Amino acid sequence: MARKKNITKDNLISWYMEFVLENNHDPKTVFSFAKENNFEEADFYKFYGSFEAIKESIFSEFFNHTIKILAKSEDYPTYDARNKLLSFYFTFFEILTANRSYVVYALKENNDLKSLKYLKELREDYKIFVSNIGIEKIDLKQEKLEKIQSKTIQESSWLQLIVTMKFWLDDTSPSFEKTDIFIEKSINARFDLIDVKPLKSIIDFGKFILKEKINFN
Incomplete structure (x- = not known):
């Protein structure tokens, strides 16, 4: 499946908030977070350096x-x-x-x-x-x-x-x-x-x- 393109800051925030509310903890890695939401890991770092930064x-x-x-x-x-x-x-x-x-x-x-x-x-x-x-x-x-x-x-x-x-x-x-x-x-x-x-x-x-x-x- 092709990875999502044109990822926005709002996308990352929305996906992050959804993850922590469902799991009660941060994603284990940026890699797993990107894979779960079907976008390139590198796109995460265009906006944030870590989950703490989010x-x-x-x-x-x-x-x-x-x-x-x-x-x-x-x-x-x-x-x-x-x-x-x-x-x-x-x-x-x-x-x-x-x-x-x-x-x-x-x-x-x-x-x-x-x-x-x-x-x-x-x-x-x-x-x-x-x-x-x-x-x-x-x-x-x-x-x-x-x-x-x-x-x-x-x-x-x-x-x-x-x-x-x-x-x-x-x-x-x-x-x-x-x-x-x-x-x-x-x-x-x-x-x-x-x-x-x-x-x-x-x-x-x-x-x-x-x-x-x-x-x-």
Whole structure:
């Protein structure tokens, strides 16, 4: 039988996920994996150097599919940061739900250190995403402080995503409706907490008082 040609990254991920869910372990070798799925072993290495590399890329691919779906929406570019993040969450968790058996296998059946390793690429992708959705920040006038502020937003956003994934993993409600509620309430609460407008008003008022005091003296 002729070997399959034009193997894609999505093909390899799909076949890999199917194998581990059916066998509860990685394929023994790339050779046996290629033979079972009827493609040339060399085609595997065009995309990945090992099965570990596939595992580390899967959640990043979930992220990429999420972004592709959002990009198809004509309204998405007009959303503010809060609604862009809500749209991302709902879309991303739809994709996780469509692949729940694998996600549970990857994150629940392994120890925490391995799970975080598998999420490494997702973490970097997500931090870049958060940096580019227009979350309002305080103009601190100092590059070092602004970098700290940006990093704080990225890391806290990543922590929020991890907490939400943990909630979703433990959610047993129909259609994971409790997770939907958790997403909406947690993101709204986050944006209310980081709303810089009241703080800007306080800073502006402080500058005014300081200026007036100096002029008065």
